[in-house]
Amino acid sequence: MKHLFRKGNDPTKPTLLLLHGTGGTEQDLLPLAEIIDPNANVLSVRGNVLENGMPRFFKRLAERVFDEEDLIFRTKELNEFLDEAAEKYNFDRKQVIAVGYSNGANIAASLLFHYQQALKGAILHHPMVPRRGIELPDLNGTPVFIGAGTNDPICPSKESQELQALLEQAKANVHLHWENRGHQLTSTEVDAARKWYLTI
Ligand code: MLT
Numbered sequence: 001m002k003h004l005f006r007k008g009n010d011p012t013k014p015t016l017l018l019l020h021g022t023g024g025t026e027q028d029l030l031p032l033a034e035i036i037d038p039n040a041n042v043l044s045v046r047g048n049v050l051e052n053g054m055p056r057f058f059k060r061l062a063e064r065v066f067d068e069e070d071l072i073f074r075t076k077e078l079n080e081f082l083d084e085a086a087e088k089y090n091f092d093r094k095q096v097i098a099v100g101y102s103n104g105a106n107i108a109a110s111l112l113f114h115y116q117q118a119l120k121g122a123i124l125h126h127p128m129v130p131r132r133g134i135e136l137p138d139l140n141g142t143p144v145f146i147g148a149g150t151n152d153p154i155c156p157s158k159e160s161q162e163l164q165a166l167l168e169q170a171k172a173n174v175h176l177h178w179e180n181r182g183h184q185l186t187s188t189e190v191d192a193a194r195k196w197y198l199t200i
Contacts, residue, residue, distance in 0.1 A: 001046065002026060002046040003026055003043060003044060003045040003046065003085070004042075004044050005041070005042065005044075005085065005089045007041055007089070007091075008042070010040070013037060013040040013041065013095075014037075014040055014096065014097045014121075015042070015086075015095060016036060016041065016042050016097055017043050017096050017097065017098045017108075017119075018033060018043070018100075019045060019057065019098060019099070019104025019107055020044075020046070020047070020055070020101065021101045021102035021104055022051065022056050022103045023054035023055065024055065024101075025046050025055060026045055028101075029099060030044060035190055036099060036123070036190075036193060036197050037197065040097075043082075043085055043089070043096075045081070047104075047107075048074065057107035058070045058074040058103075058107060064128070064154065066106075066131075068131060071107075071131065074107065075107060075110040075111055075113075075114050078107060079115050082118065094120060096119055096120055097122065098111065098121075098123065098124075099123045100123070100124055100125065101185055102125070102126050102183065105125050105126060106127055108124055108127070109128075109129075110130040110131065112139060112170075112172065113131055113134065120142070121142060121200055122144045123145045123147070123193045123197070124144065124147065125189065125190075125193070126147060126149065126154065126155050126183055127146060127155065127163060128154070128155050128163070129159055129163050136166065136167070136169070138170060139170040139171050140171055141171060141172070142171075142172045143175075144167055144174045145174075145175050145177065145192075145193050145196045145197075146160055146164060146177065147177050147179065147185070147189040147193060148160035148177065148178055148179070150178055150179070150181070151180070151181060152181075153183065155183065157178075161176070164176045175196050177192045177193070177196070
């Protein structure tokens with residue numbers, strides 16, 4: 001997968017896995033990593049799917065309707081890429097914390113839904129429920145931050161609560177943060193994520 005890796009200057013720190021929104025690139029979320037933890041490793045990945053020229057992490061059939069088969073395939077592909085990247089760049093595969101926005105948050109949530117050890121934790125900015133009707137792995141206290149907007153037309157507030165409930169049923173430790181805004185990622189939400197990150 002197209003990506004960039006930046007080694008942090010503190011070997012005890014995790015690796016932040018940056019996952020952009022639809023139409024983004026691996027450059028987009030670099031400022032977030034600076035805010036969340038400037039000393040961590042950064043692995044920023046570009047989605048392998050193109051929708052009218054816009055990079056994404058998996059195909060969709062329509063707005064808010066995912067191509068489930070492709071989602072499963074791309075989730076596996078990303079998980080395997082993380083295994084390979086950990087070898088190549090010599091970081092601890094067990095210390096990967098995802099930071100995703102929108103489509104990138106959705107594939108991060110899908111990693112949590114499908115693989116027990118894929119992520120040590122996750123910051124999900126405006127995620128949706130990636131799949132329904134499946135049994136999640138035991139997430140065993142995995143810390144998850146969900147940033148949601150009370151007026152988000154893409155991720156209605158009910159869906160953010162549903163995602164929280166599904167992850168909590170799988171024993172994840174979820175913090176749901178609300179902004180009285182829409183789908184945009186605000187600096188107050190990023191700051192809330194930074195403060196949450198300091199507690200995990
Ligand atoms: C998705 O397709 O993953 C969601 O609708 C969010 C987005 O617009 O990327």
